[in-house]
Amino acid sequence: MTKTVGVLGGGQLGRMMVEPANRMKIPINILDAPGAPAKQISAHAGHIDGSFKDAESIKKLAQACDVITFEIEHINTKVLEELEGTVAIEPHWSTVRTIQDKYAQKEHLSSHGVAVAxxxxxxxxxxxxxxxxxxxxxxxxxxxxxxxxxxxxxxxxxxxxxxxxxxxxxxxxxxxxxxxWAEFKMELAVMAVKTSNGTLAYPTTETIHEDSICKLTYTPARGVSLEIRAAAEALAKKAVATFAGKGVFGVEMFLLADDTLLINEIAPRPHNSGHYTIEGTHVSQFEAHLRAITDLPLCEADLQLREPAAIMLNVLGGATPDSHVDIYDRAKQTARVRIHDYGKAEARPGRKMGHLTVTAASMRDAEALINPLVAAVDAQKGREPSVPQSVAPQPLVAIIMGSDSDLPVLAPAFSILDSFKIPYETRITSAHRTPDWMYSFVTSAEARGFRAIIAAAGGAAHLPGMAAALTTLPVIGVPVKASTLDGVDSLYSMVQMPRGEPVATVGINNSTNAALLAARILGAADERVRKCLRAFYEEHHEEVLRKDARLLEVGPAAYLEAMRK
Missing domain, CATH: 3.30.1490.20 (ATP-grasp fold, A domain)
Known part of the structure; x- marks a missing residue:
């Protein structure tokens, strides 16, 4: 049986909750003032006009639904407590009461072994x-x-x-x-979902605040290792699991200078830092909330990113009543920017009027889309741009070598990647002479957005194997012909990796094949790269046919003579 949901509050969060409810045919009734943003996109007679803090209005809503939830925690928990047993309240009223008092919230978390300031x-x-x-x-x-x-x-x-x-x-x-005081180097957020079967987590998000209001979110958090992101998600799940009831919780936390994490505060509802999920993940935080509170299926895979990167920019009211509309007009010039207006009648300075979201194949690509709009927001406030207006393409292939003497061998790889317009980054890092630098580069490669690593080395050639042991990214080894053994030693070092640590090894000095293999890896999820590969192989096909026709025309002797010249 489909459950009817009642929502205390009809602001932007309620509005964004109504959207998936409409698609999923989940009946949803809003308690708020007439014309509230959520009511604007849901025309039916079941909504209730009134204050979401008013006891009688809440009781009236309870009579018209199976489960009550809310878009704001500053609500009347006393009346919710009185309603227990007559209607489901998700998350539980006791959770809301604890979280309403931020000191009680901290004491609760601390008593359950959750790190807080x-x-x-x-x-x-x-x-x-x-x-x-x-x-x-x-x-x-x-x-x-x-x-x-x-x-x-x-x-x-x-x-x-x-x-x-x-x-x-x-x-x-x-x-x-x-x-x-928490001396943090970054603010992070994780949207966690408490269901009847356990607690799930969305990817770790980096939040940027300006004037104490969230301005931007970057998902996944930039420059944060996989280990820290996993720790943040585990901490969010641990914290949320201590509270009663089901639904989405916004967990804000600090990443300290020593890479430890402290929870700052928790919201028992969908949260600004999770707005990117509407376009960015398979199931948005609003649909996940509805699924959790109505006991519909949901799993961790549903919460993962559709594309590798997502950025959200809040659009606030400015000095003029239509300043946010000007930002929307600018956003319309880029088809890949999604605009969410909250339907608020009055634009006041600092009031959240809407948000913009972009998703892309890399964080740098996403930044290139959003940064001109961030600059426009900054200009409205009379501030210098807080982000660079142009962003270099995100390097997708890391090319590492043990010595600069390997550069000539890698030149054909550079040529291939340049012709395919695949951005790459080239570094010198020796497995033997700079092991710490190699470890740092390789272990951070995935978090930085690389999709493959080409590693060239001669002699003992441990660089590709060590890289493969430190990352789950595909590693392509290029054996380099040294002064002795003609590169066979390097070849054997790469192909004879132990089971469980594969290195995709090409021929000695054959960086062309390394670049083509990297392109094939990227092309599995990028049609543009696949087109480049098809064009490359078609050209090779035509080249062979041209040579065959020329050979047939002039004969082998003349052909050889032309080759000698």
Whole structure:
């Protein structure tokens, strides 16, 4: 039986939840003001006009649905508690109540062994209290409101004792807590989905904030190793598994300087950092939320990226009422940019009016699409561009060699890749003389967007084999003819790899075949590269036929004489 879903709140998150519900024929009723963004794209009489904090309106919604969910956590959990047993509430009201109080949220996570920043409660904070925090944690530290805080509102960085009076002026009327400063090098986010069968995770996302509001997300997180991304996803799943109920949770975290992770905060609902999933993954966070709360099938593979890279740019209200429309007009000039307008009537500075998403075969390709629009957003604010307006193509093939003496052998590979317009990066790294540098380069290759590695080496020729042992990317070995043994030693070193560590080895000094093999690997998922390969082989076919015709025309003696000249 199809369950009817009731949603507390009809803003942009509710609107984006309605879209998959419509496609899936899941009845969905919205409780919010008339004309709310979610109601604009769902015309039926089952919606309820009113406040999503009003007890009577919530009870009325409960009578018209099988499961209640929400697009904002600042809701009336008391009435939800009263409704328990009469309607399903997902995630559970107790989860919402805990997460509403950010200090209680931190205590809950810490009690379950989930890493969070150290913090202390300050319900009735005084200047002396904050000076005591400064003595305990040092400066800077964060002063935060326990409740009703979002997009940086309710947070105050206390950088020195001189900031204490203003911090209390800004936040002193609220229940507060102080948090030890987390010296992070990057902010990450993972959308996690709690289902009746366990907890799943979307890929790790890098979030860029400006004025305490999320501006951009990059998925997968740039320059972050596979190990750290896996650790972030595992941490998100561990954290979300501690809460009752089902649905999507947005887990924000800090990547510290020592590569450890701390959870910053959790939202018990779809989240801004997961908007890229609408185009970027097989199943969006909004459809995943609906599936989780109505017990429809969902698995980890459903949450993976459709293309290797996705970027989301928030579009905020600017100085003029139509500034966001100007950004949309610019976005329309690039067919691969997806525009999501939230249907809000009034554009105010800093208000989230919509977002843009691009997906591409590499992060650099995605950046090339989105960066002119980021520059336009920056220009509206009178700021210098925060990203380069032109981006070099993402190198897809890494070409490594043990010595610069191998460069002449690799020249034909460069020529092939250049003719196919396959971007590549060439580096010198010796398995014997620079093992640490080789390890660093190879282990980060996949996270940097490479799809294949060509490794040339002579003599003992351990470079391709060591590279293959450090990555799951395909490694193509090019044996280089050295001064002794004619390169046979290098050939044997590559082809005689032990079981489980394959190196695709070409002939001695035959980098042409290495480049063609790399192109075939890329071409499996790229029609443009396949066309280049077909044209290459057709030209070789025609060349052989031309030579045969010439041989038949002039005879072998004249043909040989022409060859000698």
């Amino acid at each position: 150290e913090s202390i409660s300050l319900d009735q904070a005084t200047e002396d209290d904050l000076r005591s925090v400064g003595a305990r944690y040092g400066y800077p530290f964060m002063l935060k409101s326990k409740t009703e805080a979002y997009d940086g509102k309710g947070n105050y960085p206390v950088k020195s004792a001189a900031d204490i009076p203003d911090a209390l002026k800004q936040l002193g009327s609220r229940p507060l807590y102080a948090e030890k």
